Amino acid sequence: MTASLTVLGAGIAGLAANHAAAALGHDCVMYEAAPRAGGLLDSIEVQGYRFDRAVHLSFADQPEARAFFDQTAHAAFTPSPRCVEHPYWLKHPVQNNLHPLPVDQRVELVRGFVERPDTRPGHYKDWLVSQYGRALSARYAERYTEKYWTVPAEVMGIDWIGPRIHRPALDEVLRGAMTDDTPSVYYAPQMRYPERGGYRAFIEPLITKADIRLDHSLCRIDAQSRHLHFTNGHVTRYNHLISTLPLPVLAGMVDGIPDAIQADAQSLVATTVDLICIGVARPNVFKDLWFYIYDDDVMAARASCPGMQSADNCPPGCSSIQFEIYGSSRRPMMQSAEALQRDCAQALEKWGFATNADIAVSHHHHVPYANVLFEQGMEQRRDRVRTWLGSMGIACAGRFGEWDYLWSHQAFQSGADTARRVLASAT
Incomplete structure (x- = not known):
């Protein structure tokens, strides 16, 4: 018998869709290409060390997601990340915490903030300059944009920003230039992390209750007959379908996709x-739980310290750190894994944390989809793709299904809400 709901992808959005379907009394089957469920929330375990797939800390605020996450024993932290621009370590965000810099540099940066142009921004660089002034924008925000987003700031739009980037008042900038005694202005007052099992522990209860078919890589969708075809030869029919797969990947598998929609889908970059x-x-x-890296001679944009998040992530008497190095089709990663590892080891030595003799484990892991790139005009192209998929009876959920900037709790809510909407049409 065909399940009421079929879900593609067993990351947090797909798992939440399954959870919502079960709560409504519907059966659900999930298909996952990988040999393990979890997606971006899965763990990497190497010789007694546990790492997440990039830094993850929960600040769930929606009641449904928060109630579910709180079922897992966890520690709570007040976020206080720092920023390194060797030899300076500044509290985050840098524009509020310039005090460690030499006086003449602080004066230049504050003057630029005071003289920032009052113009309507047309792209992300305009927005940065209008918020921080030209000197602060060029020295920090624009440099970090190229590290993290892999493109110049003027390529990006501004609709995605929301509360993610602090917009300071003059009093904040002046205070932070004169003293280290500054309040936290981070967008989340508290962050949570499981006591044991890595970030994956938050979704482990969802995984254990789901009917997940692992090692099923989708290759074709016949939306007219409602059949899914997988590379292992399996073919199955579906009643209602939710996909959490990346939109460009999904669109290329649907029979009969119009050329214009295919072009829109392939223009989307992550x-x-x-x-x-x-x-x-x-x-x-x-x-530090995590810190941001502004050094030009270090390829990584960000680093997190899993052993600080939970002692369970390290063997006794040890420490750990994970560096994040970003690439994209706009700036492909050309370095070998060995070169990336050497670069990170050199950074640790430069900052005075560790030498090569101290390193017990060095491991490389590549994640093909990290963040949606918000190039100008992307949202209109994305929306056309999602609208067409919807017309074919294919609902999309999650960070890469919706093709949006969703944190883990937002991805959870996306999956649950999509399942309820899809199944409501079945009654």
């Missing part, structure tokens, strides 16, 4: 991330 996971055979090496 970043990749190469994760360099390093275990250090010394305790208490790091003190």
Whole structure:
């Protein structure tokens, strides 16, 4: 018998869709290309060290997602990340915490903030300059944009920003230039992380209750007959379908897609991330949950310290750090895994954290989809693709299904809400 709901992808959005369907009394079957469920929330385990697939900390605020996450024993943290621009370590965000810099540099940056243009931004670089002034924007925000998003700031739009980037008042900038005694202005006052099992532990209850067919890589959708075809030869019929697969991948598998919609789908770009996971055979090496990297001679944009998030992530007496190095079709990653590992090891030595002799583990893991790239005009192209897929009876959920900037709890809500909407049409 064909299940009421079929879900493509067993990451958090797909798992939440399954959870919502079960709560409504509907059966659901899930198909996952990988040999394990979890998607971006799965763990990497190497010689007793556990790493997430990039830094994950929960600040779920929707009641449904928060109630589910809170079922897992967890620790709570007040976010206090830092930013490194060697030899300076500044509290985040840098525009509010310039005090460690030499006086003449602080004066230049504050003057630029005061003289920032009051113009209507046409793209992300305009927005940055209008918020921070030309000097702060060029020295920090624009440099970081190219590291993290892999494109110049003027290529990106501004609709995605929301609360993610702090917009300071003059009093905040002045105070942070004069003293280190500054309040946190991070967008989440508290962040949570499981006591054991890595970030994956938050979704483990969803995984254990789901009917997941692993190692099923989709290759074709016949939306007219409602059949799915997989590379292993399996063919199955569906009643209602939710996809959490990346939109460009999904669209290329649907029979009869119009050329214009296919072109829109293939124009959508996401970043990749190469994760360099390093275990250090010394305790208490790091003190940050995560930090941002502005050094031009370090390829990574960000680093997190899993052992700070949970002692369960490291062997006793050890420490760990994970670097995130981003690429995309706009700036392909040309370096070998060995070169990336050397670059990160050199950074640790430069910052005074560890030498090569201290490193017990160095592991590389490539994630082909990290973040949606918000190039100008992307939202209109994305919406045309999603509208056409909807007309074919294919609903989309999650970060890459919706093709949006969704945190883990938002992806959970996306999957649950989509399942309820799809199944409501079945009654």
